[in-house]
Amino acid sequence: MQEKITGLARTVRDRRREPVVVQALRSTLAAVLSYVVALRLSSEPAPLTAPLTALLVVQVTLYSTLTTGIRRMNSVVAGVLIAIAFSALVGLSWWSLGLLILASLLVGHLVRVDEFVPEVAISAMLVLGVTRVADTAWDRILETLIGAAVGLLVNLLVAPPVWLGPAGDAITGLAERMSRLLVHMGEAPIAAGTGDVGQAAARLHEARRLDNDIAHVDAALRQAEDSLRLNPRVREGLLFRLVLRTGLDTLEICAVVLRVACRTLTDMAQARPADQHGPELPPGTHQALRSVLEHTAVAVVSFAQLISAQVSSNAEEAEERLSHELAVARASRDRFAVLLWAVVREHPAQWQLYGALLAEIDRVLDELGVEKRTQRLMEELDRHARARRTRRPGGRRRLRDRLPTPAGRKG
Known part of the structure; x- marks a missing residue:
């Protein structure tokens, strides 16, 4: 009791x-x-x-x-x-x-x-x-x-509430939906035959629906940003705002790249003639790409948890998990590229689609990297610092112009 x-x-x-x-x-x-x-x-x-x-x-x-x-x-x-x-x-x-x-x-x-x-x-x-x-x-x-x-x-x-929690939940929810899309992309990514065209088109529609989710997260993030401004309960409001905003920008870029990747997979399915199975893929090709996408799916969620770490206590754990999953995903990507190279040498007509898919995978992995996130955050901090320095001298200059000029001194 x-x-x-x-x-x-x-x-x-x-x-x-x-x-x-x-x-x-x-x-x-x-x-x-x-x-x-x-x-x-x-x-x-x-x-x-x-x-x-x-x-x-x-x-x-x-x-x-x-x-x-x-x-x-x-x-x-x-x-x-x-x-x-x-x-x-x-x-x-x-x-x-x-x-x-x-x-x-x-x-x-x-x-x-x-x-x-x-x-x-x-x-x-x-x-x-x-x-x-x-x-x-x-x-x-x-x-x-x-x-x-x-x-x-x-x-x-009465200090107003800080809406970091709902904003972090919205970012995590977006990352989880992107993670499910990556898993669906890996279920039958380049299956032979024409029966997978409908599945590829369904994945493409799922990727397009992420735009509505991003708009919802952006509204929650704007509310969180406003709650940090002029709030006596928050000391480092600018840093929190930039962490959330740059994190959402990264996920938005990844969502766009995933939509393009789904378009590439759809084109692969549609490119095969109805009476053929398309180019024969080496053993393990599907498994290699599935491994890339599955580990990237976990990395996306870990990235969102790292972004919202100011409202939780698992930042270090999320960063370690993110680095590990990205490392495994890159290794699987390299193995997938080697296997595709054998197909391209025998079927050069497919090199554009395969090369595009590899480039899209590389872009997502690069955007999720810890170094990329740190670089983008530092650039935003420098930009705000420059803007603040630009505003302050302007204010002093306007104040100096309003002061009377002493006699004998030219303005």
């Missing part, structure tokens, strides 16, 4: 640390505080605009709150002002509602609230539908300001 209670307490404690739970608690706190403050400052008996604005302002990350909170607040205030004008001039009818929506959308574009243009019309309709008294509408503006201020204050005082 004691073990069950301890396990339950540990589960609750772990759940409390999850970003989704933390974000829900922060949003609830901001909404309740804004409602309490609005009850004291507004004449409305139920100032629900304040908690509504607080919920809208408290974004997933502090960076997105600071960048979008002002635009969102502007959209709500603009909508309330438009509703005040309409309540003073016309009543609520079908044609006035249409004019209200049209004016709100146009004003939203004029005040440049970007993606929050529809919220201008929504705020205007809510205010005009609830009341047509201008004084009450001004209370709505006050409630909006209260909700926005409380939302920003909660984000500053």
Whole structure:
């Protein structure tokens, strides 16, 4: 019984640390505080605009709150002002509602609230539908300001969650799907006969579907990058962002190369005449290529685990596994190349497809290498350092230009 209670307490404690739970608690706190403050400052008996604005302002990350909170607040205030004008001039009818929506959308574009243009019309309709008294509408503006201020204050005082865990899980999930594709490619890579054309085409479609997975991972990574910016809980946010971003870039390159490799395998299957089995392959050729692809599949997963190692404790183990699998894959690749060379000498018409397949395998193995990853990360760090040095002298130069020039000294 004691073990069950301890396990339950540990589960609750772990759940409390999850970003989704933390974000829900922060949003609830901001909404309740804004409602309490609005009850004291507004004449409305139920100032629900304040908690509504607080919920809208408290974004997933502090960076997105600071960048979008002002635009969102502007959209709500603009909508309330438009509703005040309409309540003073016309009543609520079908044609006035249409004019209200049209004016709100146009004003939203004029005040440049970007993606929050529809919220201008929504705020205007809510205010005009609830009341047509201008004084009450001004209370709505006050409630909006209260909700926005409380939302920003909660984000500053209560540290927002860091979304490295979900981003790492998304990268690992992408790597696992790429790993399954590599295993499928090795099941019957260059089987004789025409029956494998459909299997090759299915692998090609599977490789093309990786584009949607990359888009999903990129969205999760952007959220993680925003959560690291201006976050007091993270000291090396730039390094974490670059590690994740360069890792995703590597997997994206590998996904493109795998799609091309699947196209090459499909062309191999389609190149054989219907009444022939194509060029005779030496014994062990299929097994050699299967070994290359299987060890590359394990290397892809190990690479993803190494990229997300800042949220886990198995970085060294993942790096050792990655180096081992790449070494075995390269050895299998060399054996596969020797076997293919015998086929090319007897059937030179196939050398383009075989050479392309070898080049694609080499590209994937090269991209996954530890040295390549370190080189790309160092290049990104140098680029950011140069950009930072470029910005700082410019700021000092602009400040120096604004200072008065002493008499007797030429500018």
